[in-house]
Amino acid sequence: MSSGPRLLDPVRSVKVKLGLLILASVLVAILVGSLGRDAGVAPWISVPVTLALALGITQLLAVGMTSPLREMTEAARRMATGDYSTRVTATSSDEVGQLARAFNLMAADLAAVDRQRRDLVANVSHELRTPLTALTALLENLADGVSPASPATLEGALAQAERLSALVGDLLDLARVDAGKAPLALASVDVADLLAQAAAEATGDAEQTGRRVSVDVSAPEELAVDADAARLRQLVANLLDNATHHSPAGAVVHLRAAPAPGGWRLEVQDAGPGISPADRERVFERFGTLGDPAATGGGGTGLGLAIARWVTDLHGGSIAFVDPPDGSTGALVRVDLPVTPARPPVAPHPEVTVTEAPAPAEVPTAAPTPPGIDDLFGSFWPERTLGPQLKALAAALAVGVLAALVIPDNDLGLGTTLLLLAAGGSVLAFARHRRTPFTRGCAALCVALALVPTVRDADWIVVPCLLAGGAVCVAGLTHGRTLPAFVLAGIAWPLAGLRGLPLLGRTLAALGSFGNGAAIVRTVLWSLLGLGVFGLLFASADAVFAEWTDALVPDLGLDTVIPRIFVAFFVGGVVLAATYLGLNPPRVDAATTATRPVAHRFEWLAPVLLVDAVFVAFLAAQATVVFGGHDYLQRTTGLTYAEYVHQGFGQLTVATVLTLLVVWAAARKAPRVTPSDRAWVRASLGLLCVATLVVVASALYRMHLYQEAYGFTRLRLLVDVFEGWLGFLVLAVLAAGVSLKAAWLPRTALLTGAGVVLALALLNPDAWIARHNLDRYETTGKVDWTYLQGLSADAVPVLVGRSPDGSEPVIGRDSWIAWNWGRVHARSALQHAG
Template identity: 40%
Template sequence: MPADAAAWHAWQAHQHQQRQRAAAQAAAARPSWTRRLRPAPPAPVRAATLVAALVAGLAFALLLGDGMGPGLALAALPAMAAAFTAARAAHRKARPWTLAWVAGCAALLVIPALRDSAWPSTLAILCTALLGALALHGSRTWPGVLLSPLGFADAAVSGIGWAWSGLHAVGRGSKERWLPVAKAAAVAVGLLLLFGTLFSSADAAFADLLGDLMPDISLVDGPLRIVLFLFGALVALTAARAAAAPLRWDRIEVAPGTPRSRIEWALPLILLNLLFAGFNAVQLAVLFGGYDKVLKSTHLTYAEYARQGFWQLLWATLLTLAVIALALRWAPRGKPGDRRFVRVVLGVLCALTLVVVASALRRMDLYVDAYGLTQLRVSVAAMELWLGLVIVLIVAAGVFGARWLPRAVVGSAAGAVLVFGLLSPDGMVAERNVARFEETGKIDLAYFQSLSADAVPALDRLPEPKRSCALRGINDELSAAGDTPWYATSLGEYRAREILRERPVTAPYEVCSRLGSFGSRIEY
């Protein structure tokens, strides 16, 4: 080993020991719970991690300046590589749940590449951040699951100093380690620019292909690109710092509640079960007795009956989950008989709550039949379905044990968001309303103006001039956006542009105005 390389490693080891001693002294002055939460100082950052952070910054600047799409998933790859190299340097091994969270992140990042609609993409990105926090921190308990995303703030602040010390160490290290790599990269970039320019000038088809593949950068969006570069590098360093030395959120201990006696604990819940059973009995009577009789006796319209109960039942489901959580905290658990008693009472409550969930979804179905499907209605129905799944998981935890429940709830949320995005909610809304128009002749053209390009394939089935009027808002938005590069174009936008290119919008403004395309829509 060269003498300067050996000196560099010795200097790094000495600096690491000093940081450990300083951290131990600082930990002694902190409260006990923070000492349990704070891990040992991370090992010095490796050059591979710094290179991955640099590549992540460049990817963010080049691929996200024109919008999201496939570029978001591509820009996330170097950030994942930075976290991987940092975890390997810290000798952390990937566990099955960690691999599951990483796979979930990769799957969720596909949603912006498929859907033009912003709301499923936003949900997917937020859920990706949550899964990434769990993968990096390895959390298993409820405090860990809920608090892991806060570790990103700590990792972002400490990651900057960690990266700076690594750059300082690399600068002091042997030039034989990094100078050849820098030279090779500079030569490679120069050769690509030189021959790429020559080939582009020699062949127009190659120039057009190269222009489509390469990001279009101008001086006007320079500040935005700089901000994206800094943000991308910070995201990569944050992930790497969290992977190198994550906060131990699972070490936070939540003291169990004081157990109550059977009568004190069970009486409110038994009465609540009786109330749920009475409500469900009425729902079954309505189901078998027919809605017409109920509507006649209550003097409500078909849609009013459905609308009247859905939101109340949604809140009832949410409050039931809160009641179950509090009941478990104060449940009697001294004897095996107490634990069986708790399972029976809460199991009955969960079963009755599932009937309430089914009733809420049935009411929403009635309401959609009367007034059509909207973004709000499809989203709250999806939420109600997920809450029902959570209740099923709680029942399974009562039978098989609750150790896996926090991670299962998060996994179910990620799966729900993934399915929600893959099903294309805007496409579902357009498809359901077009089918309703084919059956009843009723349609609200004004509502379609706010949908995304994902709705174009379904709206394209409408007859003219309703088709052109329904697509006018989407067509104007795509025309104003102009041609977007491939890395910022979702599959939904690409399909919409192809359809509108083959069959343009032809109905004039006056015709669409008479059909009500630009009127205000009332969300019942």
């Protein structure tokens, strides 16, 4: 089905359309950006919203500008296979719309030519078969001696051969017409002499076939015209041949010529059954014979009248069957010709008339073709067949509205958790892989991570939990299996806002055609009006109801409305992009092609063995330090032990990460065909993993000594946990090396990484840091009270009553949206201490 008119369809120039497009996008970007800046919206929210709205305006205005070109491409492919029925949408007035209309006209002409070609082959085969069959039968009878070679038999064979010759001659004439090689040779022609000769030939032909047909010629002696005599004679002969064949024996065929306004007129009237008005145009088609030839004493080739029309058109005249005069019967054909043709025209195809292409609604339109966005993403992210997603759009908008009520002017807490759960449920409800065990496991882990903002007050642990939840979410939606697939899934999330534009356009179009749309809008408006009016009345009448209203409804002053709108658009867009990612996930695993192993073992083994040697040398240095003691270390390096352990921890952590990358790359490149190949893989990489475990243990031990010497901090704890997780990954790699099958390893790494972040949040890290620093204080008398007082409310129950100056933190009360168990527990501890 073709789409309706679009916003920029009346514009007659593509250049003007592009200018309007750019102008509208820039104005929207400037307006939205200015509103966000004046309202104090954070750039990481205002910039994506501004870009999304500008892109949306561009998509709205640009829709349909290039779709006819894509439809033409698809229609041309179909034409190459012989399907000429498709048409393209041509609603715009610009150059593309004009091209689309010209393409539709060309498609109609090609369809007509193709139909005529098929008809020509079928009809010629039919017409040739009849005389050939008769001629073959006669010759077989002569050859077999069934029929004697009498003059009558030979005359019958000659008649069939002449019929074949006449048919071939007619076909050659039409071939010259189709080739455009039929120029006029104009000369002065005496019409009376021409008609007399044609009548004599027609009468003779009729007598040879045993028919008694007389021709009545009526033409003024002085009528002379400029014409091609041979073509004009062919015209008259064909008309008389058609008339005599359809007239009964003894009938009279009338042939008349007379001057007419603007030229002269030729008429031929037979005494046959006539032609019904419905068939008068069809008889001029090729092989357009009517009736039973046997009833009229013979049959024609079906090309005579088609050639007659061609000759008439060649002279610039017209030909048609008209009603015979009152009191007479038969068929009357009338030809109107100019006395002098204006110019020698090239005859058009006898049957094809150039007409306007049918309206797109009346013919099949080209199948929907991939929009330009498909070309951008290619096979990595093809467009699945998805209908309008009205429910998904409504769910994303609802989450955006909830975010506008929850996020601004509130700390992280219960409202944040409810928002995350609503967003995750909305996305999971439409996810393609929502029933697979991996996606369900990811969803369960995301739910647990979403509870952290309600349980913990420390932002530095809440934010990693949210990031881990996002990583697990996109992995579950795309159902990736490898580390590169997880990375591509993370990149695909923001790109889904661009990739999903065609689906969003279809959804908005369906929303506009929704039957109950107006009723729903009226219902929502009246409901909001009633809620606002009666809510304000009751809030002003009752203090308790007013308190409830203040607790449930946020401040909606003008200075807060704009930031809330930005937040609604931002969160709603993020949720909508994640929903599309679940509905139509990209092929993240297919994009990570398998690496072909190297041809020679030394290509991968030599680098790995060198790395093994470096690790062995490092472990030897570590053993030397352990056995040599502090004096050896200071004598050799000039460093104290505390400085030594602090200097090397970061490098050991980086070395652990790089080791995992080396193992991953070597495992992809190493062939594992023969037992010897597999043994070398296990031995070399196994040695590297074992050495890495020692490095991990050394790094953890160094960090332990450093913390004991200088205290415990968030960063040191976080790096400590990260190094421990890397050690777990090394153990997992060792386990995978036993069977040389590691398909389970990437997902295990992802889920355990998110699980470690969740476990750290459950550990209450701020309280753990405060407790260990206080324990160290009791032993050494050293503590950084300023740092401890900067910890979150999670650490207050540990620190209460132990401040050196006796001061205690002040923790205010939260609304229900910002309710947080860590702050509640801190206030309770302060109350008990007071």
